[in-house]
Amino acid sequence: xxSVKDVARRAGVSVATVSRVLNDSxxxxxxxxxxxxxxxxxxxxxxxxxxxxxxxxxxxTIGLVIGDILNPFFTELARAVEDEAxxxxxxxxxxxxxxxxxxxxxxxxxxxxxxxDGLLLCPTAEITPLVRGxxxxxxxxxxxxxxxxxxxxxxxxxxxxxxxxxxxxxxxDLGHERIASISxxxxxxxxxxxxxxFTAAMRACGLPVRDRxxxxxxxxxxxxxxxxxxxxxxxxxxxxxxxxDGLMALGALDEIRARGLRIPHDVALxxxxxxxxxxxxxxxxxxxxxxxxELGRRAVRALAERIEDRPVASVVxxxxxxxxxxxxxxxxxxxx
Amino acid sequence: xxSVKDVARRAGVSVATVSRVLNDSxxxxxxxxxxxxxxxxxxxxxxxxxxxxxxxxxxxTIGLVIGDILNPFFTELARAVEDEAxxxxxxxxxxxxxxxxxxxxxxxxxxxxxxxDGLLLCPTAEITPLVRGxxxxxxxxxxxxxxxxxxxxxxxxxxxxxxxxxxxxxxxDLGHERIASISxxxxxxxxxxxxxxFTAAMRACGLPVRDRxxxxxxxxxxxxxxxxxxxxxxxxxxxxxxxxDGLMALGALDEIRARGLRIPHDVALxxxxxxxxxxxxxxxxxxxxxxxxELGRRAVRALAERIEDRPVASVVxxxxxxxxxxxxxxxxxxxx
DNA sequence: TTGTACGCGTTATCAG
DNA sequence: CTGATAACGCGTACAA
Numbered sequence: 001x002x003s004v005k006d007v008a009r010r011a012g013v014s015v016a017t018v019s020r021v022l023n024d025s026x027x028x029x030x031x032x033x034x035x036x037x038x039x040x041x042x043x044x045x046x047x048x049x050x051x052x053x054x055x056x057x058x059x060x061t062i063g064l065v066i067g068d069i070l071n072p073f074f075t076e077l078a079r080a081v082e083d084e085a086x087x088x089x090x091x092x093x094x095x096x097x098x099x100x101x102x103x104x105x106x107x108x109x110x111x112x113x114x115x116x117d118g119l120l121l122c123p124t125a126e127i128t129p130l131v132r133g134x135x136x137x138x139x140x141x142x143x144x145x146x147x148x149x150x151x152x153x154x155x156x157x158x159x160x161x162x163x164x165x166x167x168x169x170x171x172x173d174l175g176h177e178r179i180a181s182i183s184x185x186x187x188x189x190x191x192x193x194x195x196x197x198f199t200a201a202m203r204a205c206g207l208p209v210r211d212r213x214x215x216x217x218x219x220x221x222x223x224x225x226x227x228x229x230x231x232x233x234x235x236x237x238x239x240x241x242x243x244x245d246g247l248m249a250l251g252a253l254d255e256i257r258a259r260g261l262r263i264p265h266d267v268a269l270x271x272x273x274x275x276x277x278x279x280x281x282x283x284x285x286x287x288x289x290x291x292x293x294e295l296g297r298r299a300v301r302a303l304a305e306r307i308e309d310r311p312v313a314s315v316v317x318x319x320x321x322x323x324x325x326x327x328x329x330x331x332x333x334x335x336x
Numbered sequence: 337x338x339s340v341k342d343v344a345r346r347a348g349v350s351v352a353t354v355s356r357v358l359n360d361s362x363x364x365x366x367x368x369x370x371x372x373x374x375x376x377x378x379x380x381x382x383x384x385x386x387x388x389x390x391x392x393x394x395x396x397t398i399g400l401v402i403g404d405i406l407n408p409f410f411t412e413l414a415r416a417v418e419d420e421a422x423x424x425x426x427x428x429x430x431x432x433x434x435x436x437x438x439x440x441x442x443x444x445x446x447x448x449x450x451x452x453d454g455l456l457l458c459p460t461a462e463i464t465p466l467v468r469g470x471x472x473x474x475x476x477x478x479x480x481x482x483x484x485x486x487x488x489x490x491x492x493x494x495x496x497x498x499x500x501x502x503x504x505x506x507x508x509d510l511g512h513e514r515i516a517s518i519s520x521x522x523x524x525x526x527x528x529x530x531x532x533x534f535t536a537a538m539r540a541c542g543l544p545v546r547d548r549x550x551x552x553x554x555x556x557x558x559x560x561x562x563x564x565x566x567x568x569x570x571x572x573x574x575x576x577x578x579x580x581d582g583l584m585a586l587g588a589l590d591e592i593r594a595r596g597l598r599i600p601h602d603v604a605l606x607x608x609x610x611x612x613x614x615x616x617x618x619x620x621x622x623x624x625x626x627x628x629x630e631l632g633r634r635a636v637r638a639l640a641e642r643i644e645d646r647p648v649a650s651v652v653x654x655x656x657x658x659x660x661x662x663x664x665x666x667x668x669x670x671x672x
Numbered sequence: 673t674t675g676t677a678c679g680c681g682t683t684a685t686c687a688g
Numbered sequence: 689c690t691g692a693t694a695a696c697g698c699g700t701a702c703a704a
Contacts, residue, residue, distance in 0.1 A: 001681095048451060352674070
């Protein structure tokens, strides 16, 4: 690989001058700048970011550790993150935790060694010693989507409580009473919050909350299927299943279809997270949509601020209910 | 940040010894190793991969430039790549080209500066000067999914010609004659190959190939919708639309639904690439499934070989047809 | 078995 | 405005 030395020799200047040109320092004659640039072009020189980082103590790189790259929510999130990062001049090193704390820690460790300038983390579990240490050491860190209580770390997430309340009212208005949910794991803030919002909304609507209607999954397809199976095996199966994310919805759909059940006649379905293909199902799936793009962008911007040592606050956006037909339709709203 | 020096001081040894312990050199006394490890733990020392890379001229990092992170095909591919890379001890720096050659080049440039050990590229266009230069400079490079003719670069891809031929025969057996396709851009090998395989299969089946039934999209949802619209606006619209990838299928579905058309009665649909939710549509979508996981794994392994300077050959896996019901059903195969 | 010292490619400081 | 040179943190050849 050609280095500044080669360029310097070719241009007949010192390495210092080459460096100055490369970092467009103002203190350099147009003529020499010209010569250096010519040498750079002729040699096809490409600056070595590794050496540069060693010297400047910055990599212009941020780590992104997501829960599950197969989850459409995280995919869309990653896309937004990547987009905003590019705009700000950062590269993304990605880690897919696969919802496993050990994998999450593996990536955090690797990213720390790589000396990323900052870290965007969607925690997959309660606080691990490594994460606690990372916070203590002061590495710029922002939690995304999920948060960890008791840690002074800015979080960018969406609040779905309002949308969940609206959903429950919608279900009640449709005459449903036996409403079940398959939520995420209680270890995750998103799992907990959605369950709490759900039970609170049920009570607010005067609907009964039964323990056996509260299933906990792990945000992956298999657990959605298993949860739906347990629910449908109940002596008194629910009218409605509210699934905690898109992947589990896929699993629940598999189970419902395998049993030959019809939606919403035999069992209604609603999903936290909206997916592009939900509109193509028959009936289209009622869902709660998060402002995913915005979440990703805001997180990157927050992290960039932290990297530049400016204080940043957490941001909470709001999710919204998208009513479609998978929970039934209001009387009188059908064809006359 | 604590460095080897700090560890050395703390352990009462030289930096060389610390380094030896860290790279578990055999020539070190258990006792001193113990002391060093203790110092490492006490100080919370984490080795600096940047400095290490500068010295060893290797980053244990590979670049992955994909066509479009929103495309489920690439998402699944990325997941497999990431998985295999972790197994082999590599980190992934990801770039989302968004199907734009300029973005592709942006990432290639960045990754070269970062000194990735190798590059996995899904080319978004014909050969760019940058890509040509990269090949010439000898950076370990493997093309994934798509290839670029005229370049000596190993490619890992799936051949869909057989599956496409099987699909066309399936369509013919079902009595379809006016078969249209919305393929990828002719600039991409995958676009070209799928179109060629399709027209060849049509001829082999004695079916007419009409130019106006040959639409070209760009592998994104919008172009699938636009292509479907043009096809359905034809004075003699096709019986079947064969869509070149999952994202365009989503767009085509949008258009079909917007027009209130029914599948397969009004127009049949088949898709290159299989998606998890295809089974939940009514009717389920007939698709061509690529061995995506295997593609990703093989690509990483090939790249790892190249990085270690071993010669590697291209690998061609085969896609397979998954018949479902979106193109109609064989007579007599329905309920008696 | 361990320590000393150099160099990887850059940037930044300090003279000139 | 430009050049010489130290330093970033690490791995390794060489010496002890």
